[in-house]
Amino acid sequence: MKYFFLAYAIIAALFIGLMPMRGGKSPDAPIRLFPDMDEQDKLKPQKPDAFFSDGQGARQPVHGTQALGFNAEGASVIGGIPEPEFGGGTGYYATGGIDGYYANGMPEELGLTAENVGAFLKRGEEVFNVNCAICHGKSADGLGMTSHYGVPGIANLTQDTYGQAAYPDGRLFSVISDGKGNMGAYKHNVNLRDRWAIIAYIRALQFARKAPYDLVKDAYDKATASAAAAPAAH
Numbered sequence: 001m002k003y004f005f006l007a008y009a010i011i012a013a014l015f016i017g018l019m020p021m022r023g024g025k026s027p028d029a030p031i032r033l034f035p036d037m038d039e040q041d042k043l044k045p046q047k048p049d050a051f052f053s054d055g056q057g058a059r060q061p062v063h064g065t066q067a068l069g070f071n072a073e074g075a076s077v078i079g080g081i082p083e084p085e086f087g088g089g090t091g092y093y094a095t096g097g098i099d100g101y102y103a104n105g106m107p108e109e110l111g112l113t114a115e116n117v118g119a120f121l122k123r124g125e126e127v128f129n130v131n132c133a134i135c136h137g138k139s140a141d142g143l144g145m146t147s148h149y150g151v152p153g154i155a156n157l158t159q160d161t162y163g164q165a166a167y168p169d170g171r172l173f174s175v176i177s178d179g180k181g182n183m184g185a186y187k188h189n190v191n192l193r194d195r196w197a198i199i200a201y202i203r204a205l206q207f208a209r210k211a212p213y214d215l216v217k218d219a220y221d222k223a224t225a226s227a228a229a230a231p232a233a234h
Contacts, residue, residue: 094192096170096177103170110196124201127194131186140205153182157202158209172199 032038043049049057092098093107106112112120129138135154137144142156155162162172176195179185190198208216 089192092170093196096168096173098170101170102168102174104164104168106169106196106200110193120197121201121204123194124197124199124204127190128198128201131190132198135183140202151182158206162202163206164203169199169203172202 043057043059045058047057048055052059089095091107091109092103093109096102110120128140132140133144135144135146135151136142136157137147140157142154144154147154160166173195175183176190176198177185177187186195208219213220
């Protein structure tokens with residue numbers, strides 16, 4: 001036992017000896033067991049930088065740089081979609097809220113009619129499967145791929161707590177846009193119209209869960225037959 005305490009004392013002395021005294025100064029870099037993000041390749045405001053010939057770290061934006069989410073002239077597009085579609089607005093269409101409260105319903109800006117609502121829901125399915133199904137699952141039950149790897153807190157969007165009465169459309173829009181908990185923000189990846197299409201599709205999935213069998217019989221029978229005809233996975 002005495003050797004244990006002797007070794008412990010020697011290690012403690014070495015540790016204290018290697019540590020600089022509080023307030024001491026040294027030209028040498030400190031010993032960092034966990035450097036984390038202390039060293040980053042970035043320019044700090046108002047700091048010089050020897051990389052540039054003039055030694056100035058502060059640089060003007062590259063010519064033609066366009067701020068994301070704002071384009072007063074409306075000339076720039078992202079993937080064929082006007083840039084303001086990704087944010088910058090103040091109305092219900094851009095925020096999901098009216099007078100500081102979350103609201104329900106599809107915005108008038110979408111121009112939905114009986115003729116185009118089917119295509120709108122189909123678009124919602126496509127965007128949902130690309131951006132949301134990996135976590136929430138294709139049926140929005142929270143059993144997506146990431147749930148099998150221990151990712152916690154994935155919402156089951158088919159529960160009543162996420163229904164339109166308890167969880168307004170505007171609140172869903174806000175979560176999709178700005179994220180919540182472990183979920184990141186998607187406002188820079190999904191334009192406004194597609195965010196509302198996702199919401200419409202989620203509401204359709206919720207309705208389908210509780211719809212009377214006679215209303216969904218044809219779709220259910222078709223899906224069942226397709227699953228039965230599919231080759232078994234090996």
